[in-house]
Every structure is written in structure tokens, then in C-alpha cells.
Amino acid sequence: MAGSSAEQGKGQRTQQPRWAPPLGTEPCRLRLYNSLTRNKDVFVPQNGKKVTWYCCGPTVYDASHMGHARSYISFDILRRVLKDYFKFDVFYCMNITDIDDKIIKRARQNHLFEQYQEKQPPAVQLLEDVRAALKPFSEKLNTTTDPDKKQMLEKIQRAVALATEPLERAVQSRVSGEELDAHIQGLLEEAKDLLSEWLDSRFGSEVTDNSIFSKLPKFWEEEFHKDMEALNVLPPDVLTRVSEYVPEIVAFVQKIVDNGYGYASNGSVYFDTVKFASSGKHTYAKLVPEAVGDQRALQEGEGDLSVSADRLSEKRSASDFALWKASKPGEPSWASPWGKGRPGWHIECSAMAGTLLGASMDIHGGGFDLRFPHHDNELAQSEAYFENDCWVRYFLHTGHLTIAGCKMSKSLKNFITIKDALKNHSARQLRLAFLMHSWKDTLDYSGNTMESALQYERFLNEFFLNVKDILRAPADLTGQFEKWEDEEVELNKNFYDRKTAVHEALCDNVDTRTVLEEMRALVSQCNLYMAARKATRRRPNRALLENVALYLTHMLKVFGAIEEESTLGFPVGGHGTGLNLEATVMPYLQVLSEFREGVRKISREKKVPEVLQLSDTLRDDVLPELGVRLEDHEGLPTVVKLVDRDTLLKEREEKKQVEEERRRKKEEATRRKQEQEAAKLAKMKxxxxxxxxxxxxxxxxxxxxxxxxxxxxxxxxxxxxxxxxxxxxxxxxxxxxxxxxxxxxxxxx
Incomplete structure (x- = not known):
């Protein structure tokens, strides 16, 4: 018997195709160069997307310089990338060192020198004091082996000698009045360092007013914050000052002693490196183990005021370092179980970071030169306090900064302040220069470095200006969506390939150098596309170019290279004015440009050269003074661009120089031709x-x-x-x- 129709249908049913998900590709993971492992490690925060980050801040006793900018701009870029690109929730903590040997010494010296100046020493007394100060200075010079430091000291010695001679002659000639005062002031200026050191050696122990030691760091901290704001460096989420954390530091030291890794000696407390390293639970000098026993580095870490035979004899081992220093006469002091004293340098970061971030943080940052002994000592004392072996998960160290190939050092007086650097270049230009180099490598601050940054800025800005001009052209809603030809398909593919390359570069230790090169290549591709369209009198695709420009703008915002809320490209208008200058003035400039085009057309038809000349004057002389550039293209509408006034004036000056050079060469060629013709005529005669x-x-x-x-x-x-x-x-x-x-x-x- 035949089966039922339902059964027949079941037997005839075709098998449904099986669906499988696409294979896809695994997205790359962020890797950071970790000084602890000296490798690029996959970045995995301890608590989901939350990142705890401690950064060593400045010791505020003098003006912030480009070495500071190297660290804080670089960390600002890294912080922004983690926060705004990889979408981590970053909690950023930074300290201010306002108790330190350098601060104490500088504050005392400034105070004593100001007192000395106020007494207005007569010329004979000043000369006598300078000669007395030169004796220990010369001894210091003779025993100095560091060639850079020796050169700096020799320079001071020469300057003092040159300033001394005219004052000695004036005294011998019995000169008086303003001329003598000028010579006295000149010597005081040149001999300030010399006299300050000498005065401090004689009277430093008599300085007892603690306000003298707080006034100096308070002033320079304020200046530091101003410099960071000028550089568009984001402020930390929390700022800690050593002077405000002395109770926490005392408690931190006490626990290290209680845990058996610290010992009191003559009112000071030292960290026992031998006991720590031999405990079986800890490792000393994780970052730079090869530096263990480097007494020069260890003494620099202890500070100028803390290195003496007495202090060295207080230690059980030469590698031990101070957690708490007994204050000597002429130094600020706080109460502690061990007597009046002050914190050691390394302990401040451990106590403050430990108080806020706990027993383990994700990232610790600082300059390359802080690895040993500062950061190695931080690690040791923190792990001694918490009795763990993982106080820091990732240690990030920014590279050195050199100036035209030479070592930069505040102590060697070979440095450029941030304020001076900003007189020559904008914060964006400095940041672009840093972005064009790896954050962990040495960066050379030189004319060539900055010229590369300026060229890159101009290159991007021209692209943004050209795209803005295209987007201003009138188009209805339908016209915004034009058919894509092969050129658009190719450009869009290039766009997405470049975005992928940018992402991979950022995953690779935040390689901004490669990112900027990929962005440059993308802009070059867009420029070729726009040029080809212009040559064939076809409009470029608005939406595609706008997408590229918006992406580039976004990346520059991520890097902090665009400071304000600019929709597309670099903002035009004063920082913090809240004025969108472009949106405000461009409609009027567009009307002016169209009116000028109409006038020029009539002038050519009616042959009125005077009006054409006036139009050129408006373009070449009047509008650049207002930051407006008009670009005339034969057969095409005039392009209107808002550009920085100084940039336009510089362009105009360069154009004049080129024209002048062209005119000079033409005149020279005419003169040579005339001379040759005259010589030929003379010969013919x-x-x-x-x-x-x-x-x-x-x-x-x-x-x-x-x-x-x-x-x-x-x-x-x-x-x-x-x-x-x-x-x-x-x-x-x-x-x-x-x-x-x-x-x-x-x-x-």
C-alpha cells in the first residue's frame, strides 16, 4: 500500500544548507613595553577596564624644562590613548616632591643671597668675598672628573673673572656713582651661584624658618601647573604633595621597620637591602639589577645634603638607603618616633601611591633615569611594606631628551625651559614632534626635529582646509550621495587599510610614529584623488573625504594635538574663547570672494587693469593680515581658507623672498648677457x-x-x-x- 501524502512529502524534502559563522580575524591586543620584563607585554589591568596609574611628578625647585615636557607630554599621550582610544577607565595619580635636598639647598641659597644683596656690599667687600668663594669653587673644579660638569664650572669661572676685572679697575681708578653700581651689579649676577654656595657653607645651618623651605616649592609648583596647562597636558585625577603626607610616610616607614626590613640609626631610618634580598620572598633591583652597588647612583639618590662620612657610617650596608633622615641644622623637620627629621626621597612615592592605589597598581611611570635607584628602591620598600612581590604590574619609562645631540641637564645649566620653547613653537607643534618619535626612546630636540613637526602640521592643515572648502560648496541632500566610481572604491579601501594599520601600531606599544606616517600616507592618497578630480573638472566625493577628515581629526584629538572642540581639522580662533571663528566669519568671506570674482570677470572683459590690481592687493596684502587666504584657480571658484595670521604672513614673506631671488637671478642673467654681447661687439670691431x-x-x-x-x-x-x-x-x-x-x-x- 502506498504511503500517505504526508510521508511522501517528508521523504522528498530537501536538506536545508548549514550556516557557519565567518572565520573573521582576531583583533590585536594592546602591548606595552614593560621595564620590569624589558619586553612588550600584553596589557591586562587587574580590575576589568579600570587602570590605576601612578606617575612620578617633578621636584619643584626651578623652572620646568623640556626634559619635563618629554615625560609629561609622552605620558599624557599614553594616558589619552588608553582612555579615549582603547576605552580604559584610567585613574591617574601624580606626586609633587616639595621636600627634597635640592629644594632645601636652593631655598637656603636663595634666601642667603637675597640677604647678601639687600646689605648692598661695597665694591671692596664684594671683591674680597668673591675671591674667598673662588677658593672652594676652584677645589671643586679641580676634583671634578665629569667632562660636562667640568666644562660648566669652567664657564662659570670665566664669567666671574670677566665680571671681576672691570670692577677691580673701577676701584683702583676710584670710580663712583652709576658706573660703579653697574660693575657691582654685573659681578653679583655672574657670581650668584658661586656666592650662594659659599654663603650656604658658612651660614646655611642658621636658617631656621620653615616657611623659607615651603615658599620656593609652592612658587615653582604653580609655574609647573601653568606650563602643563600651556602644553595641553591633562591634570592628574589626584595630586599628592610630600609635605601633606608626612604622617602617612612616618606610618609607612614604621611598618617597614616592624616587618623587619628597616632599622633606626642615629635618628635616621634605613632600608636593609641585604635582609630584603636574602629573605627568599623578594628581589632587590628588579629594574636594573646590574646597577646594584653603583655607589655614585646611590649617592645621587640620597641627595647632596645626605652624603657624608657620618651618614655613610650609620648604614649596615653601603647599598642601604634612607627612609627617614634626621634633620640637621638648617633643614626643615617633622616629629617622628625616631626624632625630628624628614622623609627620604624614595619613600614618598611608595607611601602616597600605596595610600591611594593600594597594594598593587597597574602602571607606574617616570623618566628613564629614575629606574635606579629611585624606582628600584620604591619597589623594594613597597613590597616590604605590603609583603608582596607585585607592587607594580607595568613600569613605563620615557626616553631621554637631548638638545641638538647634547645631554640635557638642569645641574649642568644645559636646558631649555618650557616657557622659552613655547615662545618659538606652539604646544601642538611640540606635541607633534613627540608623536613623531617613540615614547620610550631618546628624543633629540633640535631645529630639524621641529621643522619636521611644522611641515607635518602644515601638510595636515592644508588637507583640512581643502576638505572644508569642498564641503562648503552648495549641494542638496541628494547631491551629498554621489555614485562611487573606481577612484572612490579604491580610496575607501585605502582608508580602511590605513585605519587597520593605525590600530595595529597603537596596539604595538602605542607606536605613534607609525600612526603619523599612516595618516600622512592617507592624506597623500586623498590629495591625489582631489587633484585628479580637479584636473577633470569633476567634484570629489564629499561624504568620503569628510569621513577621512573626521577620522584624522578624531585621532589628533585622541593624541591631544587638537586642543579645542573642533568638528573638523585644526580649530581657528583663540584658545578657550568659545568662539567658532570659522562658522562665524566664513559666510561673509564667501560673499566677499564671490563679489571679487564677479568684479575680476568684468575687469578682464572691460580691460580695466587697475581693478584687477586692487583685487590682487586684497588677496596678497589685505586679507593675509586678517588670517584669510584666497586661492585663485583658472576656470574654478576661488578657494577661501582661514589660516593662522602668522603662518600667512610668513608665507607672504617667503613668497616675496622667492620673487626677489627670481628677480635678482633674472637681472643677473640680463647683465651677463649684456656683458657677453658687449664683449662680442668689442671683439667684432x-x-x-x-x-x-x-x-x-x-x-x-x-x-x-x-x-x-x-x-x-x-x-x-x-x-x-x-x-x-x-x-x-x-x-x-x-x-x-x-x-x-x-x-x-x-x-x-
Missing amino acids: TPPSEMFLSESDKYSKFDENGLPTHDTEGKELSKGQAKKLKKLFEAQEKLHKEYLQMVQNGSPE
């Missing part, structure tokens, strides 16, 4: 019979036509010589005939 007669230094006898037959010694010329001279004679004969013909025809000479 000479009859062939006379051309050799004046060369008596070569020939002594001539034939009836004026051709030489004998040389100066009376020797008959060879056939070859005679043949050569005859050729010259015939050529001159031809030239002279041309000249006679010109005269006959009435041609002017």
Missing part, C-alpha cells in the same frame, strides 16, 4: 689684421696680413701653430665682416 699685434708677449714677427710668424724668442712658428692661428684669423675675419655689415645697415652698437 677688431680687424683681423690687428688681433695678434697686441700680443707682443707671445710673438715677435708678423706677415703682411698681421699673422704671427715667430715667437718671442725669434723662433719660427711650427706648421701646426701657424695653422691654428690662421683658423682664429679667419674666424675673426668673418666676425669683423658681420660688424661692418651692421654698421652699413645702421644697426646701433
